[in-house]
Amino acid sequence: MVQAYRFALDPNVGEQAALRSHCGAARAAYNWAVSWVTATWWQRRAEQSYGIGDEQLTPWRPTSLPALRKAFNEVKHTDPRFAGWWADNSKEAYNTGLANAAAAFDNYTKSKQGVRAGRRVGRPRRKSKRGARLSCRFTTGAIRVEPDRRHVTLPRLGTIRTHENTRKLQRRLAAGTARILSATVSLARGRWFVSFQVEVIRDARNPARQPDTVVGVDLGVKHLAVLADNTGTIRYVPNPGHYDNALARLRRLSRRVSRRRGPDRRAGRTASRRWLKADAERNRVHHRVANLRTDALHKLTTKIRAEYATVVVEDLNVAGMLANRRLARKVADAAFGQIRRQIEYKGEWAGGVTVKADRWYPSSKTCSNCGAVKTKLPLHVRVFNCEQCPLVMDRDANAARNLAALAAAVKAGTGVAGDQDAQASNPRGADRQTRATTRPRKLPGGRAGGATPHQRTEARDPRRTEAATLQ
Secondary structure (H helix, E strand, O other): EEEEEEEEEEEOHHHHHHHHHHHHHHHHHHHHHHHHHHHHHHHHHHHHOOOOOOOOOOOOOOOOOHHHHHHHHHHHOOOOOOOOHHHHHHHHHHHHHHHHHHHHHHHHHHHHOOOOOOOOOOOOOOOOOOOEEEEEEOOOOEEEOOOOEEEEEEEEEEEEEEEEHHHHHHHHHHHEEEEEEEEEEEEEEEEEEEEEEEEEEOOOOOOOOOOOOOEEEEEEOOOOEEEEEEOEEEEEEEEEOOHHHHHHHHHHHHHHOOOOOOOOOOEEOOOHHEEEEEEEEHHHHHHHHHHEEEEHHHHHHHHHHHHHEEEEOOOOOHHHHOOOOOOOOHHHHHOOHHHHHHHHHHHHHHOOEEEOOOOOOOOOEOOOOOOOOOOOOOOOOOOEEEOOOOOEEEEHHHHHHHHHHHHHHHHHOOOOOOOOOOOOOOOOOOOOOOOOOOOOOOOEEEOEOOHHHHHHHOOOOOHHHHHHHOO
């Protein structure tokens, strides 16, 4: 399996300049690729406005990675934007930007065609020098972890000291159970990191409990997680609330930043030293909160996976929860999406099973004793009181018990929500909206250059096509 190992770096001044140069080269190559392709779109749109036929329009420029790489290698020697400095960086830096551009155009094309799932992807745009994330990936060359476990070697960058020990990866490399595929350097939270993509030989682990023990994980705001297994054990994991604990300090530091002279691009004003100092102090608090949250989530998910072989989690609509202005800060601080993602991939590492409950499965409204489902259960009601049986218990614990029982229903194929293959008798949950109308999709037509390459096939809105046929 493929796994990532991430280590913090301690580069000196010269190494930091080289890292920024490589990441800037990746951004420059990405912007060149986006401009090179979209220029054809605008040209074709202008030619169409002149009345030129489709057969005589400027040909489409390809967006695949080999085509972009070939075109870039031809212009980098003569283009004044690259001719003077392109040789200062590794070829992998430019390949990173071109690969990202090819992936962006591919995602845009598939999204317009309706092939790509998820939210619609817009047309690729150029990356700003101020807002772009600094990152560069190396796939060839000297990529290794030094035996002293305190240095890593990267192409053209040389040997860089790491802030933390690399023994976890170096042991596997020395034993022959791991092979480095690529390395990515990035600037995050005020520090440089290197992430190794490693192919690892990992043996399946035996859980601490019996293999047939199933646990349901109910995520929430009051308690970060409630764990209930099929043996009757119920445990509560308190919500650390890292952001809330630092909120008072962040407010004080934000007021300090607002009272000092900050940058203003419209007025051409640069930030003062006192503003930069105050902003750096505020950012350190944000970085600490993010690091504490990441550490707590990894410890929680690792503990769950080391104890249970089968874990049932909910497919929560986290994006929809963030639209609630009263709960957005709490939900974002809890990081529900990260918990589910870590439980899934760590389960694959350990050879376990992860069952995802359907998003509309009423785990909180269903009685874990008799199976009766309530029509409504407001969020402020924290105790589940069944009207059909004498069950009275905490609503989160009741939901976790229902999730644990869901794994047995999925294996039996009874059609309960969460079974990927079976159909439930009433798949609509008690809280699911009955409105079936959808927002009409706009007719395909790029803002830049009229129809884009993927629209050469007769792609039309099926409802409008049917109406035109009836007329």
